[in-house]
Amino acid sequence: MASDSGRERTSAIRWPDGDAGPYLVSVGWRLLGERWECVELSLTIAKEGELRPLHTVDLRALRLPAIVAKAAVVLQRELAAEREQVRASQTRPTSRAEFRKMLLERRRADEALRAAQPHKPGRPPLPDSELQRVARIYFDAYHDHRPPRRAVAEALGLSPSAAAKRIARCRAAGFLGPAEQGKATVGLMGRGSAASLENQIAIDEERARRRREDDGEVGES
DSSP, X not given: OBOTTSSEEEEEEEEEETTTEEEEEEEEEEEETTEEXXXXXXXXXXXXXXXXXXXXXXXXXXXXXXXXXXXXXXXXXXXXXXXXXXXXXXXXXXXXXXXXXXXXXXXXXXXXXXXXXXXXXXXXXXXXXXXXXXXHHHHHHHHTTSOHHHHHHHHHTOOHHHXXXXXXXXXXXXXXXXXBTTBOOOOSOOOSOHHHHHHHHXXXXXXXXXXXXXXXXXXXX
């Protein structure tokens, strides 16, 4: 479950057996930089009717790295479900302001999920600027009725398989919409991070407020 701030979460798992326990482990996560990190662990007996004091032997049986890894999988599933729920609950925007707010909700959900994805050793994540470039090439080819994957491969000098992987990373990061089986899809492209969108929305709201004040002053004169 997410906290109000959106930067702290808790995942609960049964250990070592996902059904029987006997331990219930609560793993606290905090978004530090661009990664979800484990910052807290609490341990109880899973079944309330079998509650008893925990002993040293209980703690010796724990394998903390394995527990955190299992909780991380739960975290990823929860964030993925929340991202899909955000997309499913949104309605078609009728103004530029509504569009930006809708996009902001998506970017927050996309970035939260991306922060929980494991990174392979020696493979640093691509910067947003590169993902945006791939998405733009894909987007232009799609609307020109050209094969998007081939366009990405040719523009970036990649093999078809490497281009497909690059496009998949764009989708995972929210710069392209979800893929459909056997069909090129674009969806709603992400433009900028959630933080940059928040700043732009604040600027737009401030401009609108000043316009309202100016209109009020003109009406009173």
